[in-house]
Amino acid sequence: MxxxxxxxxxxxxxxxxxxxxxxxxxxxxxxxxxxxxxxxxxxxxxxxxxxxxxxxxxxxxxxxxxxxxxxxxxxxxxxxxxxxxxxxxxxxxxxxxxxxFVPSTEKDVSAMMSELRQIIKTIRDPYLSKLLDAFFTEESFCKVFSTAPAATQYHHAYLGGLLEHILSVARLAVSFSNLYPMIKRDLLLTGVILHDIGKTRELSYERSFHYTDEGQLTGHLISGVLMIYEKAQKIDGFPSDLLNVLFHLILSHHGEYEWGSPVKPGTPEAIALHHLDNLDAKVYAATKAITEHKDTSSSWTDYVKMFERRLYKK
CATH class of the missing domain: 2.40.50.140 (Nucleic acid-binding proteins)
Structure with missing residues (x-):
C-alpha cells in the first residue's frame, strides 16, 4: 500500500x-x-x-x-x-x-551548485576569489553544504535548504549590486555566500532537525567566522582589514542584538546583506505559513510567531 x-x-x-x-x-x-x-x-x-x-x-x-x-x-x-x-x-x-520522512528541496541540487559556482567565478578580488575556492573545491564541505537545511523550522527547513537560501540571496545581491554601483560587489557576494556556512556545523539533520552541541554553545555566526579564518590563514597575504570587514558581514547579518548579532551592520555591504537575507527568509516563511494553513474556511492564517501577526491568505 x-x-x-x-x-x-x-x-x-x-x-x-x-x-x-x-x-x-x-x-x-x-x-x-x-x-x-x-x-x-x-x-x-x-x-x-x-x-x-x-x-x-x-x-x-x-x-x-x-x-x-x-x-x-x-x-x-x-x-x-x-x-x-x-x-x-x-x-x-x-x-x-x-x-x-525527511523533507528535501524540490529543486535540482546539482543545478543550484553549478549556478552558485558560476556566480563565484564573477568575483574579481583575488583574495575573496581564493577564499571561496578554498571552500567550494573541497568535496567534503560541498557535500554537507548542499545537504544541510537553512533552519530547524522557520525558513528553508529541509535538506538542501541552505543551498537554496544562499543561492536565492546571491541572485538578489547580483541584481542589487547592479542598482547600487557604490556597493563593493565582490565583498557583498562573498558575504552572502558565506554568511550561513556555520549552519553546516550548527545543525544536525539525520532524522528531524536539531542543534548540535557546537550550534548551541557558539551558534552559526561564530562557527562561520572560525571556518573563514581557518581558510584565510592558508592564503598568503590575505589582507587583515579585508578579513575583518568580511567577519563584520557575517557577525552582523542578523541585524539586531536581540536577533543574535553581536554587532549591528556598520557598512553598506553589511546593511545590504542583512536586508537581502531577511527578505528571502521572511518571504519564504510567509508563503509557507499561508500554503500550510489547513483551515480553508478562514481568510487568515493562525498567529505566526515570526511576524507577530496573522497573515491574509487570499
Missing amino acids: PKKYISSLKTGEVVEDVFLVLKKEVKETREKKPYLNLQLADKTGSLEARKWDAAPHLCNSFHKDAFIKIKGVVETFNNTLQIRVNEISPVAEECVQMSD
Missing part, C-alpha cells in the same frame, strides 16, 4: 501508516488518566495526534525521533486537523524509507 502523506489527509479519513515522532508528551486528563500528546511528521509536514487511555507500557515503547505505525482517524479540532490514535506499534528504522 502506498504511503499516505500528511499533506493529503482529510477529516474523517482512517489512517494506518508509519510516521516520525517529532514530539512525545505523556499527559493526564482531568480524571488523571494518562494520554499521549504527539506530533507526527513525514516529508510533507506534521500533525498533532492524541492517544487516549495510554497504558504505561505503550508510553514507554517508543521515544522522540522514533518511527511508529499508527491506526487512527483524522479529526478537526479548533479548525485544525489532528489524529485520534487507536493503535500504536514501534517500527525499526531499517524498515522505513528515510526519504519519506
Whole structure:
C-alpha cells in the first residue's frame, strides 16, 4: 500500500501508516488518566495526534525521533486537523524509507551548485576569489553544504535548504549590486555566500532537525567566522582589514542584538546583506505559513510567531 502523506489527509479519513515522532508528551486528563500528546511528521509536514487511555507500557515503547505505525482517524479540532490514535506499534528504522520522512528541496541540487559556482567565478578580488575556492573545491564541505537545511523550522527547513537560501540571496545581491554601483560587489557576494556556512556545523539533520552541541554553545555566526579564518590563514597575504570587514558581514547579518548579532551592520555591504537575507527568509516563511494553513474556511492564517501577526491568505 502506498504511503499516505500528511499533506493529503482529510477529516474523517482512517489512517494506518508509519510516521516520525517529532514530539512525545505523556499527559493526564482531568480524571488523571494518562494520554499521549504527539506530533507526527513525514516529508510533507506534521500533525498533532492524541492517544487516549495510554497504558504505561505503550508510553514507554517508543521515544522522540522514533518511527511508529499508527491506526487512527483524522479529526478537526479548533479548525485544525489532528489524529485520534487507536493503535500504536514501534517500527525499526531499517524498515522505513528515510526519504519519506525527511523533507528535501524540490529543486535540482546539482543545478543550484553549478549556478552558485558560476556566480563565484564573477568575483574579481583575488583574495575573496581564493577564499571561496578554498571552500567550494573541497568535496567534503560541498557535500554537507548542499545537504544541510537553512533552519530547524522557520525558513528553508529541509535538506538542501541552505543551498537554496544562499543561492536565492546571491541572485538578489547580483541584481542589487547592479542598482547600487557604490556597493563593493565582490565583498557583498562573498558575504552572502558565506554568511550561513556555520549552519553546516550548527545543525544536525539525520532524522528531524536539531542543534548540535557546537550550534548551541557558539551558534552559526561564530562557527562561520572560525571556518573563514581557518581558510584565510592558508592564503598568503590575505589582507587583515579585508578579513575583518568580511567577519563584520557575517557577525552582523542578523541585524539586531536581540536577533543574535553581536554587532549591528556598520557598512553598506553589511546593511545590504542583512536586508537581502531577511527578505528571502521572511518571504519564504510567509508563503509557507499561508500554503500550510489547513483551515480553508478562514481568510487568515493562525498567529505566526515570526511576524507577530496573522497573515491574509487570499
